Amino acid sequence: MNSSNNNIIEFRNVSKRYVAYEDALKNVNFDLKLGEMAFLTGPSGAGKSTLLKLIAAMEESTLGDIIVAGQNISHLSRSGVASLRRALGMVFQDAQLLENYTVYENVALPLTLLGFREKDISSRVQPALELVGLGDKARRYATALSIGEQQRVGIARAIAHKPPLLLADEPTGNLDPALAAEIMQLFIELNKTGMSILIATHDLSLIASLHYRILSLKEGSFAS
Amino acid sequence: MSKIWRKYRLAELASIMKREHKNNRLVSYLINHFNAAIVSLDRIICTPISSLLTIVVIAIALALPFGLAVLLQNAKVLTQNWDKGTQISLYLKMNLAETEKQTLLQQLRSDSNIANVQYISPEEGLETLQKSVDVQGVLKQLQENPLPGVVVITPKVTEPRAVDSLFNIMQQLSAVDSVRLDRTWFERLYYLVEFVRHGFLALLFLFGLGVVFIVGNTIRLALQSSSKEIKVFKLIGANDAYVRRPFLYTGLYYGVAGAGLAWVIVFAAMLWISVPVHDLAASYGGDFILQRLDINGVLTLFGVGAVLGWIGARLAVMKHVRKN
Ligand SMILES: Nc1ncnc2c1ncn2[C@@H]1O[C@H](COP(=O)(O)OP(=O)(O)O)[C@@H](O)[C@H]1O
Numbered sequence A: 001m002n003s004s005n006n007n008i009i010e011f012r013n014v015s016k017r018y019v020a021y022e023d024a025l026k027n028v029n030f031d032l033k034l035g036e037m038a039f040l041t042g043p044s045g046a047g048k049s050t051l052l053k054l055i056a057a058m059e060e061s062t063l064g065d066i067i068v069a070g071q072n073i074s075h076l077s078r079s080g081v082a083s084l085r086r087a088l089g090m091v092f093q094d095a096q097l098l099e100n101y102t103v104y105e106n107v108a109l110p111l112t113l114l115g116f117r118e119k120d121i122s123s124r125v126q127p128a129l130e131l132v133g134l135g136d137k138a139r140r141y142a143t144a145l146s147i148g149e150q151q152r153v154g155i156a157r158a159i160a161h162k163p164p165l166l167l168a169d170e171p172t173g174n175l176d177p178a179l180a181a182e183i184m185q186l187f188i189e190l191n192k193t194g195m196s197i198l199i200a201t202h203d204l205s206l207i208a209s210l211h212y213r214i215l216s217l218k219e220g221s222f223a224s
Numbered sequence B: 001m002s003k004i005w006r007k008y009r010l011a012e013l014a015s016i017m018k019r020e021h022k023n024n025r026l027v028s029y030l031i032n033h034f035n036a037a038i039v040s041l042d043r044i045i046c047t048p049i050s051s052l053l054t055i056v057v058i059a060i061a062l063a064l065p066f067g068l069a070v071l072l073q074n075a076k077v078l079t080q081n082w083d084k085g086t087q088i089s090l091y092l093k094m095n096l097a098e099t100e101k102q103t104l105l106q107q108l109r110s111d112s113n114i115a116n117v118q119y120i121s122p123e124e125g126l127e128t129l130q131k132s133v134d135v136q137g138v139l140k141q142l143q144e145n146p147l148p149g150v151v152v153i154t155p156k157v158t159e160p161r162a163v164d165s166l167f168n169i170m171q172q173l174s175a176v177d178s179v180r181l182d183r184t185w186f187e188r189l190y191y192l193v194e195f196v197r198h199g200f201l202a203l204l205f206l207f208g209l210g211v212v213f214i215v216g217n218t219i220r221l222a223l224q225s226s227s228k229e230i231k232v233f234k235l236i237g238a239n240d241a242y243v244r245r246p247f248l249y250t251g252l253y254y255g256v257a258g259a260g261l262a263w264v265i266v267f268a269a270m271l272w273i274s275v276p277v278h279d280l281a282a283s284y285g286g287d288f289i290l291q292r293l294d295i296n297g298v299l300t301l302f303g304v305g306a307v308l309g310w311i312g313a314r315l316a317v318m319k320h321v322r323k324n
């Protein structure tokens, strides 16, 4: 168990089956070290989103154990799932913002859930928005923004509470190449502060020049 | 990156997962409640028409049983007043020894079921009779007083059955010749009031159920229209209680607002009937003051409204939030 102390994520023989005889993930084993950043790649349908959903307990594994920060999350209670998600930062493929809320309120939400004080919230939300280049849009409604901007609000929301682990599912999928490169740079900066990051993307050109570990999924398994 | 720092990050994540966040839990709990209270108020204001409709329906459903309760309260006051006139007359045996009479009176006075004991001697009886039925001195010419001594007792109990049993006990007293009790119409009124009281409870139950369903349905619709919002909340890590809370407050507000409006309705209705009731009382030479919903009644009304609203919301939310 000594080696596992340095892993923030561990997958032990994990399989996920949505429908009979079709494994979305087949006997997956991997570790993500504390403070490590890695990319999860593979064609559409390879199981990237499924893998991230398992870590955030949005889906339950069919077989195997998933250990996050030393805790087996395979059979969490409902409140356990909620606290796991509060602890993580998650960027979703579609931003998943609250429509009738301002940009500020959206980014403040995870901090509120964690019980931060009002002044601590404001001292974190604005810098997070500056980081994604939306410092001047805090008072706008989320729906009044472009898709790309919404995606960046989603990123700001995921990092505002400085989570130890950030999961991102196609975070640049809706962004133009220049902006996508900029966001990638942002993730690199965050990783330098010690944040462990796992990013799913099918855009190999975006990560080819970066020197990070690449976990390549194909039909639910890692190609080694 | 130092090893210690790495450990710290891991410990932080683990502690958040174990819900040991360092912020004051009570304070953030109260803040969450305050926020939910505001958010749900906002939600009600944002849908004024449907909210108002819900509140009016709740108000009507609550006003009916509680209006009946006020009428009942009034009827009770009336029967209590009339009840003071309910008396049992004990006609004593003729030639009863003075000591036996005194023993009887003593016994009656110490009976906890009897509020008042009044002895009318044969002489007093005769005097009264002479005054009331003036038979031109016929009674005065009697050699002997033909009247027995009479003890008039006022029962402390009001319930007809209890009065009956007291009546039976009185009949068995050895010093008593016969007993008379006249209160048939009072008895009828008493049972009428009892009947209405049961009706009130049945109505309260039925209409209460109605309120639960009305609130439940309104909250169900609210949940449906904010299902996307709920999904996002849960993705970010809001627990069930957090998601539920604003909706429970909404139910509570509906219940309390409905109770408030019900109070106004009952108040107005009582004002309206107070005029004919006053006239009626005046025609009997009485001055009956119509009772309004007293403070206990008002508190009960608001309490019932709040609880029913909360239950309705709770039922709606229970089914919905579970569905992840
Ligand atoms: N909710 C679901 N129900 C049934 N099958 C699903 C569900 N989600 C994903 N799948 C299937 O699991 C496989 C992996 O999907 P996914 O993880 O979304 O892949 P990726 O994100 O790499 O494109 C696909 O074959 C997909 O059809």
Ligand SMILES: [Mg+2]
Binding pocket: A048, A049, A050, A169
């Ligand atoms: Mg995907």
